[in-house]
Amino acid sequence: MKDLGHRPVLMEETLAYLQASRAGVYLDCTIGLGGHALEILMRNPGARIIGLDRDELSLQAAAGRLAGYKDRVKLFLIDFREVLDFQDLVPWDEVRGVLVDLGISSFQLDNPERGFSFNLEGPLDMRMDTRQKTTAEKILMTYPEARLAEVFKKYGELHHTRQLARKIATRRKLGLLKTTTDLKKLVEEVYRWVPQKNRLHPAARVFQALRIEVNQELKDLDTFLERLARQCPPGTRLVVISFHSLEDRLVKKSFQRLASGQEGQPVLNILTRKPVRPSPEEIEVNSRSHSAKLRAAERI
Ligand SMILES: C[S@@+](CC[C@H](N)C(=O)[O-])C[C@H]1O[C@@H](n2cnc3c(N)ncnc32)[C@H](O)[C@@H]1O
Missing domain, CATH: 1.10.150.170 (Putative methyltransferase TM0872, insert domain)
Structure with a gap:
């Protein structure tokens, strides 16, 4: 496989929290180069991926990388914050897991243009x-x-x-x-x-x-997570990886609000009391991962 120079962060932790061995649809809101998605597809023949990205070049690269699984993959050029406004893009009742891996990829970072x-x-x-x-x-x-x-x-x-x-x-x-x-x-x-x-x-x-x-990376992230959680069927796993303290705070607060039932019934069970961080071994081989924080929750 062509190396496009991006190592997905917290791979095993992401797959474990997504419970990605279940059959069904996994919505990858930030498909990037499809690193996490590829691993889900390779390990689970019953998995289908809906992948979103607002970067056309990344989406093209992901399409190439996932070509071997194309009958189980659909990709859309869209800002994930808008996906709930297009109800037909995602068969929500089949969704088992949602991944949001924020920020940019090395593929974007390493292109001088x-x-x-x-x-x-x-x-x-x-x-x-x-x-x-x-x-x-x-x-x-x-x-x-x-x-x-x-x-x-x-x-x-x-x-x-x-x-x-x-x-x-x-x-x-x-x-x-x-x-x-x-x-x-x-x-x-x-x-x-x-x-x-x-x-x-x-x-x-x-x-x-x-x-x-x-x-405008932080804009409406909390509103999106709150709408998303309500939209997903019970049992859906949500995994969010952030790289900036402001981003992580928004994720933490949104999860807390949804778990507390402040506004009606609680809709989430938080699975990570503290954010999950990469191991020293991962940071050693992928320095970009050093600031990554993963939070996960399950739709009640
Ligand atoms: C860290 S990378 C994802 C890497 C991916 N998980 C992988 O394994 O290859 C983040 C990706 O999210 C995309 N992205 C960031 N914010 C977005 C948004 N609001 N809507 C859609 N895509 C977004 C970026 O263009 C980038 O390709």
């Missing part, structure tokens, strides 16, 4: 859905300084965000902020970066914050 990586020279794009108009460049060029600072603080959990925003405002007037490398160099100046072992490059957080803003 997409502009997700501060280590690769490319345009300041960062869109998952390339039909969308807002790019990272547009945000950097048009947001007022205060708003930029807020984005970096909220989504990047960075300090000195006002200085960072000011520098961006100065550079953009001069037309000197066009590529990922321009932004990386600017960040290195603001944070007086000196490479050090085991220290995260400040551009990692700046790029993360911009990516979250470009793709």
Whole structure:
């Protein structure tokens, strides 16, 4: 199989919490390169996959990778937050498990043209859905300084965000902020970066914050999870993997609300009191997994 350079995170834990050996439909809301989906299909001949992604290139790659199982796979180019508005896409009464593996894949990160990586020279794009108009460049060029600072603080959990925003405002007037490398160099100046072992490059957080803003990654995630849980039949397993504390908090709170019965009958049993983290062995072979947190619940 062609290696597309993305290792699915928390594979065994995901399959175990999904109880993915049951026959039926598994809805993979973020199919990416189909890593988790492929494993479900290979291990369980009674499994069918409905896979969603809002990135066309990823969806094409997933289609290629899952081609050997194509009669058990349906793929849709869609933002998963909209899937409940199209009732016909998913045969809900056959659904046994739903996976939401948030963020981006290495396939996206490693393509310089997409502009997700501060280590690769490319345009300041960062869109998952390339039909969308807002790019990272547009945000950097048009947001007022205060708003930029807020984005970096909220989504990047960075300090000195006002200085960072000011520098961006100065550079953009001069037309000197066009590529990922321009932004990386600017960040290195603001944070007086000196490479050090085991220290995260400040551009990692700046790029993360911009990516979250470009793709509005946290928007309506909680509403989606709450609608999804109510839609699924009893016994459905929900598994959500997040890579950012704000994301994880939204998942945790949504699960808690649905399990508490604050608004009517409880609809979920939480299966993970604490989030499941990758083992040191997994982090060793896949450094991207280090911030992953998995939460799982079962529809009552
Ligand atoms: C971490 S990757 C998933 C990797 C996948 N589980 C695998 O094993 O290959 C996340 C994927 O979700 C997609 N994605 C993120 N947010 C999305 C959204 N709101 N709707 C649809 N797809 C989304 C991204 O484009 C990316 O391909």
